[in-house]
């Protein structure tokens with residue numbers, strides 16, 4: 001009987017970094033598609049920091065993960081057997097595949113790859129991180145031409161798209177990232193006007209120098225000390241978009257709160273968080289507009305492609321030590 005491998009949750013990584021032992025690699029019999037279903041072979045996996053939050057059951061905004069559950073995540077599968085005439089063999093489908101070498105589905109919740117772009121675009125420039133960038137920037141940040149937009153985690157999958165969309169909206173963009181190489185990418189390829197390296201020290205001083213008139217929009221992917229530093233440089237009426245707090249994983253799992261939140265009062269500013277999944281009804285429209293920009297060559301994106309299904313846990317960890325260069329994916 002044909003077999004396949006699957007990663008399952010073996011422990012909840014609360015208050016600590018990810019370990020190999022948080023995942024169990026099991027071998028099992030490959031499933032058979034029923035009438036109306038297809039069998040997909042996993043081709044790529046996409047990785048998001050929120051996967052660690054899902055493993056911890058942190059936040060309560062998605063169904064809890066239990067020990068033994070298939071590791072949850074996005075991916076692209078190729079249809080290798082079809083009992084659904086609407087989905088022929090060879091179709092590439094993107095969606096919540098989980099970490100499983102094969103899966104059966106009736107296709108609901110999956111979308112076909114965009115033919116005008118490479119298949120991996122479904123996980124990167126057309127994937128959840130770009131939709132996150134779009135929603136947070138346009139629906140909460142509400143950019144106006146001439147605004148200054150400050151982005152943390154700027155070289156990552158979400159941050160790099162936020163900057164480029166803000167630039168298209170006519171804004172000046174300032175990004176914060178870790179290390180000279182990422183900062184160079186931001187200004188040379190990513191379209192950022194200024195890149196600040198938080199690892200080079202005194203971020204508050206760097207921000208004061210780069211933003212003498214303050215930021216009209218702050219788009220935060222990092223939280224903690226970085227958010228605190230950014231709240232020092234608000235312009236009057238600023239909008240602070242709380243997208244993520246990846247630094248919380250360093251502080252035992254809970255985000256460190258901003259010490260100077262009261263600057264929101266002095267600057268008549270607003271701070272708002274969001275969960276992308278609440279806006280699923282708008283995904284198709286956002287994806288269509290991102291596709292137009294990408295096909296027209298108006299967006300650049302970096303893909304960090306690791307290899308081998310068995311390396312999925314190590315690939316997820318790359319997001320938490322900053323090893324990833326752009327959207328983290330894995331070719332299975």
Ligand SMILES: NC(=O)c1ccc[n+]([C@@H]2O[C@H](COP(=O)([O-])OP(=O)(O)OC[C@H]3O[C@@H](n4cnc5c(N)ncnc54)[C@H](OP(=O)(O)O)[C@@H]3O)[C@@H](O)[C@H]2O)c1
Nearest residue numbers: 132156157158177178221243244245246247274275276322
């Ligand atoms: N609200 C939502 O619905 C929603 C949806 C999707 C994603 N998000 C959030 O968006 C953020 C970005 O996600 P992404 O998938 O685009 O990941 P990403 O930015 O491509 O990768 C994560 C980056 O975070 C930075 N980082 C890691 N640990 C850090 C720390 N302790 N302090 C500062 N920076 C750190 C690293 O960049 P450096 O090398 O520059 O440090 C790393 O490359 C995450 O916080 C994620 O949870 C939110």
